[in-house]
Amino acid sequence: MKNLLEVSNLHVYFETPAGLVRANNGLDLQLEAGGSLGIMGESGCGKTVLVYTLLGLQQPGKIMNGSILFKGRELVNLPEAELNNIRGRQIALIPQNQSTALNPLLKVGEQISEIETALKIPDTGLDNAKHLLAELGLGDIHSVEHILKSYPHQLSGGMRQRVLTAMALLAEPDLLVADEPTTALDASTRTTALNILKKSSSKTSLLVISHDLPALKTLCPKLAVMYAGRVVEYSDTESLMENPRHPYSRMLMKYQQSAGFLNMPLTGFESRDLLGDDKGCSFALFCPQATAICLKEIPQEVCLESGRVVCHLYTRNGVQTC
Numbered sequence: 001m002k003n004l005l006e007v008s009n010l011h012v013y014f015e016t017p018a019g020l021v022r023a024n025n026g027l028d029l030q031l032e033a034g035g036s037l038g039i040m041g042e043s044g045c046g047k048t049v050l051v052y053t054l055l056g057l058q059q060p061g062k063i064m065n066g067s068i069l070f071k072g073r074e075l076v077n078l079p080e081a082e083l084n085n086i087r088g089r090q091i092a093l094i095p096q097n098q099s100t101a102l103n104p105l106l107k108v109g110e111q112i113s114e115i116e117t118a119l120k121i122p123d124t125g126l127d128n129a130k131h132l133l134a135e136l137g138l139g140d141i142h143s144v145e146h147i148l149k150s151y152p153h154q155l156s157g158g159m160r161q162r163v164l165t166a167m168a169l170l171a172e173p174d175l176l177v178a179d180e181p182t183t184a185l186d187a188s189t190r191t192t193a194l195n196i197l198k199k200s201s202s203k204t205s206l207l208v209i210s211h212d213l214p215a216l217k218t219l220c221p222k223l224a225v226m227y228a229g230r231v232v233e234y235s236d237t238e239s240l241m242e243n244p245r246h247p248y249s250r251m252l253m254k255y256q257q258s259a260g261f262l263n264m265p266l267t268g269f270e271s272r273d274l275l276g277d278d279k280g281c282s283f284a285l286f287c288p289q290a291t292a293i294c295l296k297e298i299p300q301e302v303c304l305e306s307g308r309v310v311c312h313l314y315t316r317n318g319v320q321t322c
């Protein structure tokens with residue numbers, strides 16, 4: 001199947017008083033049209049920077065190198081006016097944290113009208129939004145009318161999640177990006193959020209950024225693991241969860257299984273090597289299988305039968321780079 005999204009060798013850096021932070025550092029990923037891809041990794045690995053870079057909102061970060069092809073079109077260095085035609089219309093975002101993402105001073109219906117105006121969606125008197133909200137499980141049209149006249153604080157977490165999803169789907173985007181869609185949700189709202197996204201995946205391609213492994217398993221047949229600004233392993237979700245190949249992925253899975261938590265706990269090895277010289281493997285200081293070459297040479301991507309992995313272990317074993 002044709003790729004909807006192809007990110008190649010993406011480098012996004014931030015200048016900080018402590019030095020240059022390499023938030024995305026040679027990141028590669030692909031998403032097929034109609035597919036769903038999960039991206040997992042701990043805090044600070046560059047997941048959210050990737051999301052904002054896809055939308056051209058990475059500033060003050062700078063794209064130093066790389067390519068983002070969306071429907072075959074290069075997004076890096078695209079003029080702002082053209083990016084505006086893509087944001088919201090072709091690539092839409094469900095932001096993190098439903099409790100703060102909506103404007104507390106405007107009723108839901110007013111916020112949806114603003115979005116329709118900004119995206120130049122024909123005025124249907126909010127009919128599209130009403131149908132979407134009803135489809136997403138907010139009850140009959142009468143209940144939906146009530147929600148449109150409500151302020152965000154008058155809605156439950158699950159209702160706000162549905163409203164944000166409906167807003168993202170208004171323009172029928174080709175790609176829906178959900179950034180940590182289950183973070184800080186109680187159990188029942190989390191289930192609602194997952195059901196909503198599952199439903200949405202029949203309308204659009206899905207990129208789900210999360211550290212909630214069970215959620216990713218539910219939503220995404222393909223999974224990428226990020227560490228220190230790179231995708232270090234990419235595979236089908238089941239293989240990656242059952243037989244992770246990268247040492248960092250193995251640790252993530254081990255912690256998940258032993259902790260038995262819904263959300264993945266920090267391993268203690270979260271991406272730290274984002275500052276300073278870009279030398280060797282970023283995981284080398286924590287990796288139980290590191291050897292001398294790991295401290296000196298940046299590993300290249302290797303193709304395995306189940307997917308791809310970025311690790312010297314496999315080149316050492318004579319496997320060719322992709």
Ligand code: SF4
Nearest residue numbers: 281284287294311312
């Ligand atoms: S390249 Fe070396 S340090 Fe990095 S994950 Fe592989 S074995 Fe470990």
